[in-house]
Amino acid sequence: MTRVVVNSQESRVFWGLFFLFVFFSLISPTFRSSENLRNLFNQQSILGIATIGMSVVILTGGIDLSVGSIMALAGVYYSNLIRGYMFTYMPPFMKVYEEAGKVSPVFPEPFSLVFAVGLVSLLGVLTGLMVAKLQAPPFVVTLGISVFARGLAYSMTSGQPIFSVPDYIVNAGFSTVAGVPVLTVIWFLIVVLFSFLLKYSSLGRNLYVIGGNPEAAKLTGINTLGVTVFAYWSSSVLAALAGILLVGRMASADPRVASGTTLEAIAAAVIGGFSLSGGKGNLVGTLGGVLLIGIIINILSILNVEFYTQQVIKGLVIIGMVALISAGERPLTRGL
């Protein structure tokens, strides 16, 4: 049984997280309250889920700039789907508030969720195919998908940005099970699932090889096409799921959401130990990365720091972490 060595970056992230946690707990009683911690985990779960997908793509040496837009599109499409609009480009606008909570889905539940995620994630399949077969640069392809998906999300709401959804989806966004937020449970389960995949399956190993050593991947006959498509498909599946869960947080679908999520997911993945050149990273690290970003903004809000100053500090933290990571890396033995 292969034993995965914990990358030093993951331990760095968790030590950093630990010290910051202790420090913030000392200076703010509000911060260390169980309600705040529960809020923090709940709030970061959606980013966390999206980051897992992003990390898998980064592992292959690629990038997925469409995460935020797919989140928005999936949320909007799901809202349309539960009203029966499976393939309607511009469904008629509804007076939503009056129907809030009274919407009963046209299709029975697991179907709507699965179908919405499945359909939207076809965009990920397309990306994977283009990257693998056409050698298209992931940056540009996913950028194009991002613009497309965002535009589609706006179109599907007939210019009216908001819809409402049934209560059970909202409950996912705000309730807890045994004191742990439901969203966090989902997030952790997905981390475990994908970690197992990366550690113990040949698919997982191949993901590392394709990113870390593309020539070797070709030479050893790895199914580059299949693995790449899987990576981008996973990213869009998780982004779609995250988008639908976000709809629960707002009890409505909105094509405007998640505009900053893509970059945040990239930052979290890198802080968590994933190298942008591929082939390196451990999903447990992304837990740390996502929480680190969340904790900083959380304490700054509690301390009533100006929003723009919060952004400055957040940027400094990201720069600082990247500097630490780069300083700690051994020089690359292969050419870029």
Next chain:
Amino acid sequence: MVGKGVKVLVLMLLLLSTLSGIAEAKQLKIGFAHVALNCPYYLAMKATAEEKAKEYGVELLLLNAENEIEKQIKDIETLLLQGVDALIVNPVTEYGLRPVMQKVKEKGIPVVVIDRPMYGDYLVYVGIDQWQAGRLQGEFIGQLLGGKGNIIEIAGDPGCPAGKGRGGGLREVLSEKYPDIKILATYMAHYNKAEGMKAMEDAIAAYGDKINLVYAHNDAMALGALDALRAAGMTNIPVCGVDGQKEAYLEIMKGEQYKSTVINNPSEITAKAFDILMEYLQTGKLPEGVTKGGKVITGTILVTKENVERYYDPNSIF
């Protein structure tokens, strides 16, 4: 040596945290979940809120969501955690806060919504009557054009409630009384001056001489359109906006192209909201004639060359 230093540091921090905990106890806390701070309109709200907080001797906790609904949900959760006694909200979207507002309601915290409308449980909404603003401009434009002409409309965001009112009210008046006035096209410029200018340039390229008047949903975009018109040498095309921004007042006073605007004063709105909230906290009552969940309308006055001097204040933030 280091160990001793660390222990001292930890003790100091613990002391600090307990002290700050004690200091926090007495004052009333008013939370303000703000939509953005990226233009004078929103900045004026912040400044007024700070003034009012000082006036009443309460603590103001203002958090800025910078146009992201997810951040605003987090902001409200944080404000709840910090034990605010009341909440002012300028929501990023109308529907996105419903679930978190449920949490606010469960804690029994009174909420006043300002400027942008919101669906959810709240005490009162304070803002202008957007539809009436549109109607006022519709009347003014109808008379100005003598009942006939072509308008270019520059709106903010698709589906935005202010836009629905400012555009809808205009159209209502036009269809009622001035059927020969046509809206050639509607451009989106996100309430932003630079985008307003670009939209106007596009309109000029598309319609040129056919344009008889430009109506923008806010003064910032109108001022941008003004720049574009001047650059194109179209200096006799009237421009109308909404909001009552002081730069707009200056233009109106010049008596040239910029003809009118409608007051939508952020300071007035914020001050009123604060007053209502404080009165409710102190007496449990709402002002005369206002019911729970109802609206308090401010401003919504048409400003033209005739009355602009009354409203112009060079020292105002907005």
